[in-house]
Amino acid sequence: MMKMKRTAVLIAAIALIAAACSSDGTTTTTTSGSGDPSVGGTVTISGSSTVEPISALNAEAFRARNPEVGISVEGPGTGDGIKKFCSGETDISGASRQIKDSEVEACGAAGIEFVELRVAVDGLSVLTSAGNTAVSCLSFADLYALLGPESLGFRDWSDANDLAGQITGANAPYPSAQLTVTGPGEESGTYNSFVELVLEDIADERGQEAQTRPDYTASANDNVIIEGISGSDTSLGWVGYAFFLANQDKVSALAVDGGDGCVSPTPQTIADGSYPIARPLFIYVNKEKAALNAAVDLYVDFYLSEDGLVNVDQAGYIRLADYAAVRAIWADRVTGMQSY
Amino acid sequence: MTAATKRREEETKRQVERAIGRSGIDWTSVWFSGALVVLLLTTLSILLVLIADILMKAWPTFQERGITFVTDGLSLNPATAGVFTAIVGSVMIATIVAVISFPIGIAAAVWLEEYAPNNRFTQFVDTTVRNLAGVPSIVYGLLGLAIFVPLVRALGLGGSSDGKNVLAAGITMAVLVLPIVVITAAEAVRAVPYSIREAGFGVGATQWEVIRSHVVPSALPGILTGTVLTLARAIGETAPLLVIGVATGYFAPAGDATLADQITGPYTALPVVVFSWSRQTQAEFANTLAPAAIIVLLAVLFILNGAAIWLRNRTEKKW
Numbered sequence: 001m002m003k004m005k006r007t008a009v010l011i012a013a014i015a016l017i018a019a020a021c022s023s024d025g026t027t028t029t030t031t032s033g034s035g036d037p038s039v040g041g042t043v044t045i046s047g048s049s050t051v052e053p054i055s056a057l058n059a060e061a062f063r064a065r066n067p068e069v070g071i072s073v074e075g076p077g078t079g080d081g082i083k084k085f086c087s088g089e090t091d092i093s094g095a096s097r098q099i100k101d102s103e104v105e106a107c108g109a110a111g112i113e114f115v116e117l118r119v120a121v122d123g124l125s126v127l128t129s130a131g132n133t134a135v136s137c138l139s140f141a142d143l144y145a146l147l148g149p150e151s152l153g154f155r156d157w158s159d160a161n162d163l164a165g166q167i168t169g170a171n172a173p174y175p176s177a178q179l180t181v182t183g184p185g186e187e188s189g190t191y192n193s194f195v196e197l198v199l200e201d202i203a204d205e206r207g208q209e210a211q212t213r214p215d216y217t218a219s220a221n222d223n224v225i226i227e228g229i230s231g232s233d234t235s236l237g238w239v240g241y242a243f244f245l246a247n248q249d250k251v252s253a254l255a256v257d258g259g260d261g262c263v264s265p266t267p268q269t270i271a272d273g274s275y276p277i278a279r280p281l282f283i284y285v286n287k288e289k290a291a292l293n294a295a296v297d298l299y300v301d302f303y304l305s306e307d308g309l310v311n312v313d314q315a316g317y318i319r320l321a322d323y324a325a326v327r328a329i330w331a332d333r334v335t336g337m338q339s340y
Numbered sequence: 341m342t343a344a345t346k347r348r349e350e351e352t353k354r355q356v357e358r359a360i361g362r363s364g365i366d367w368t369s370v371w372f373s374g375a376l377v378v379l380l381l382t383t384l385s386i387l388l389v390l391i392a393d394i395l396m397k398a399w400p401t402f403q404e405r406g407i408t409f410v411t412d413g414l415s416l417n418p419a420t421a422g423v424f425t426a427i428v429g430s431v432m433i434a435t436i437v438a439v440i441s442f443p444i445g446i447a448a449a450v451w452l453e454e455y456a457p458n459n460r461f462t463q464f465v466d467t468t469v470r471n472l473a474g475v476p477s478i479v480y481g482l483l484g485l486a487i488f489v490p491l492v493r494a495l496g497l498g499g500s501s502d503g504k505n506v507l508a509a510g511i512t513m514a515v516l517v518l519p520i521v522v523i524t525a526a527e528a529v530r531a532v533p534y535s536i537r538e539a540g541f542g543v544g545a546t547q548w549e550v551i552r553s554h555v556v557p558s559a560l561p562g563i564l565t566g567t568v569l570t571l572a573r574a575i576g577e578t579a580p581l582l583v584i585g586v587a588t589g590y591f592a593p594a595g596d597a598t599l600a601d602q603i604t605g606p607y608t609a610l611p612v613v614v615f616s617w618s619r620q621t622q623a624e625f626a627n628t629l630a631p632a633a634i635i636v637l638l639a640v641l642f643i644l645n646g647a648a649i650w651l652r653n654r655t656e657k658k659w
Contacts, residue, residue, distance in 0.1 A: 040594050042500050049588075053621060056416040056589030063592045070500060070594030072606040074587050089502055221619040223626045242621035314417070316621040 041295040042070035044090045047081025048189055050122060050240060051094025051281050055303075057311035062302045069295045078189050082284070086110055091289045091296045095282040096122065096189035097196075099337060113287040113335040117326050119303065120317040123241035123270035123278040124194055127226075127251045131233045134175050137255040137262035140276075141169035144202040146236060147181060151213045154179055157234065167202060169259070181216035182228030182237040188220060193279045194238055226251055241265055241278075242316025270318045280340070281317060287335055304330060391638075394631045401632035409632060414608050416589055418624035421617070423636050425591075429506060429607040430575050430640065436510025437517060437574045442567050445521025446556075449563075452522070453529040454551055473519035481583030484512030489584060492604075499604025500594075504585035506607045512580055517570040524566025528559040561652045568648035572641050578611040588616035610637040 045055050052075030059071045075081075078095045085093035086107040099107075099116065107114060126138060138146075145151060145164035154160050157174035164172035184190040191212070200210040219225050222243045229237040230250035244253050244265070255262035258276025269275035283303065290296045302308045304327050312319050320326065329338065401409055405422070412422025448469075456462040488511045493503035532555050540550035556563075587606040597605065610633060617630040 040596055042594050044500070045589075049619070052589045053416045059590045059592075060415055060417060060420070063590075068595030070592060070597060070605070072501070072587050072591035073589030074585070074606075075589055076585075222621075223619060240621070246621055246623040314622075 039066050039294050039298060040068040040070075041293050042072070043092065043293070043295050043299050045071070045073045045092045045094065046076060046084050046090045047092075047094030047283075048078040048096040048281070049075035050078075050096040050189055051075070051119070051283065053315035054120060054281070054311050054317065055092070055094055055283070057314055058299070058303050058308050061307065061311065062299050065302075066295070066298065069299075071295075071299070077187065082107075085114070085284055085286065086112055088112060088286070091286050091293065092300070093284045095284060096279065097192060098280070098282065099284060104337060115285045115287055115290070115330060115333055115335055116338050117283050117285065117300070117304070117330055118280045118320060118338075118340070119283050119326070120281040120312045120315075120319060121270050121278050122281055122317050123265040123275050124190065124197065124238055125241050125244040125253045125265050126236070126238050126256055126277075127229050127244060127253055128237075129230050129233050129235050130248075130250055130252050132235070132252065134177065134234070135254060137171075137257055139169045139171060139257035140198050140202060140259070141167040142171055142174075143198050143256075145170055145172070146174075146179065147183075147212050147216075148199050149203060149208045149211050149213060150206070152215055154213075167206075169257075177234035178232065180228075180232040180235045181213070182225050182235065183212070183216055183218060184222065184225060184239065185218035185220050186211075190222075190238070190240055194277070197277045197279065240316075241270060241318065245316055267318050271321045278318075280320075285330075287333055290333075300330060394634050397628055397631035398635045401628045402635075405632075410636065413592075414587065414590055414613065416620060416625075418622050418629060421625070421629055423610065423613060423633050426608050426610045426613040426633070427636070427640070429609040432506045432603070432607070433510045433513055433609060434571050434575055436506065437514045438567075438571060440511060440514035441518045441521050441570070445518050445567070446525045446563060448522045449525030449529055450551060450556065453526050454547070454555065469519045469522050473523055476579075477516055477577050478579040478583060480512055480516040481580030483515065484508055484580060484584045488512050488515075497604050499601055500597075501585075501604065501606045504606070505604045507604065509581055509584055509586070509607065509609070512584060513574040513577065516577065516580060517574050520570045520573065521567055524570070525559070525563045528562025528566060529555060531562060532558045561655045564651045564655065565648050568644055568651065572644045575609075575640060575644070576611055576637070578609075578615050581609055581612050582615070586612050588612060610640065 043059070045059065047055075052073060056073040059073050063069060063071055075094065078097055081090070081093040082095065082099060082103045083106075084090045086103060087110060099114075126143065128135060142164065145160040145167060146154065146157070150163055151160060155178065156176055157179050158176040159179070161173045164170035164174070183194070195210050195212060199212065203210040216237075217228050219228070222239045225237055225239050226243055226247045227250075229235045230247070244251060253265050255264040256276055257263070260274070260276070263269050263275045265275050265278075270278045283300075285296070285300050290300065304323060309319055309323070405412075409422050410427070411424050412420055414425040415421040452462065452466065452469075456465075488508045489503040491503075492498055492505065492508045492511070497503075497505075497507055499505055536554050536558055537550050540554045545553075587608045591606040591608070593602050593605055614630050614633045614637065617625040617633060620626065
């Protein structure tokens, strides 16, 4: 008796699981692809992890107003995001750099037209520990001497004196103090922006490859970089401005001289472009999907509205000085790369 | 008897007499056991410091948010971010892992221990299973992305996440823990005394009957403990999920989404939330919310381990 009962329960359990599985299958095949004519449907957003917080906060606020819309936001990275975007997997892709020519070609080959929208600015901050008062401003030449490809092995600020002497614009000699460098890893957009904005020109002039020194502590987690920089009194490193803003008690930002004098990163100097190492943040919108899917259309409208831009501040980034041009691009659905 | 052997015998006799007749405290033993206790306490205190540190950081979150931290969903807004979506995702993954890996793993273990002939093929399988248990989890993530995501898509279960859903994640995690299930279950089956089997064979039972009514029930406590601990591993893994594709920012289902749509849609999991929050700009995430999510993850793991111990005690047999 007992045995029969147990077997019956087992069979019932298996039947239940099987039923659950099969019902999953059938309902999915019937419902997927069906678009709600009212504001329903789904918005899929991928791309840069830097832009992810803005898109996620906007998604949450947008969903609160349009509870029928399905929405998902992830941030695997600018390059990965654009790859998905250009294969039609996503509707919108965030990017912490402008789309590359090769990526435009890939999109074009797949027949995907995109609208490029600048949504915010992120200033790269060159940081040292809050206890470091010896240095307050570094020029591009200084940064090249301390962090560039030729600085391999420099463990003391003064090690860079000879190299700095060969580059115009450097403020050598540097004090003799331990130089510990912490920064983002090579896979990060923050790394690429730093190399492009600061190191590339001088590296080209000197016939070096545009990259940083390889011997520094790299992390993909910006909060870990902050810990690294605050851990040593005479440290040097760089992260996005938002992370400096959240950790002003631990680290201090150095002013940067891009040829027009020393400028400290502040919301004003980053927004008006006078701070020399700021980078724009973009979203790329699939034009066809926005035309077919009202949810995508409305989400981008919301993104560029005043209520959406509040989330640029909330995420710790800087608003553009003026959004009129961006809103005009979106209103006219101007496709392709813009020049700034 | 030669003089040499006699001398050796004398020597042994003296040593034994000395050892037996020794009075007082065995200082070597005291010293050794003391050292062991110190080492044990060091290990424990590291764990305690870690947990205390995380608890202290997490405390403000639980104080301010209370139960809403557990009932709110995924968000990158520090005021409303909660772990509910992540708990749901982790539980769903754990369920799929249990449904797939336990039957296969236990069956494989029983075959390896009870049926498999001792030949090169069995040895090869045995070695392979052990090696697979040591493969880094990120490799399974790549496997999942290359095979299981397209598989789920091909089966028409891709949904709005295009195959990057709990089904693909669950299958990947099941494959990840499968070798460990096989190894622990095989150990448990091997630990069943041979006399138990002989008793069965002795009264004319077939091999199937012996395995069904003697070996597996006797090995059950060990099997259960092992399998539930592998579930804990599956819940704690982050890297494979990040490779397969998991929502880190925000997601919400469409208004007309059925349960099936939600299962096949985007998902997130507890360790992924910890990872994602620890790298956010707003200081609250790294300082208090991520530690709070760690506490929730630990609580889930403790509950699972508690269940494992309870099951073991309930089914344990003494020989």
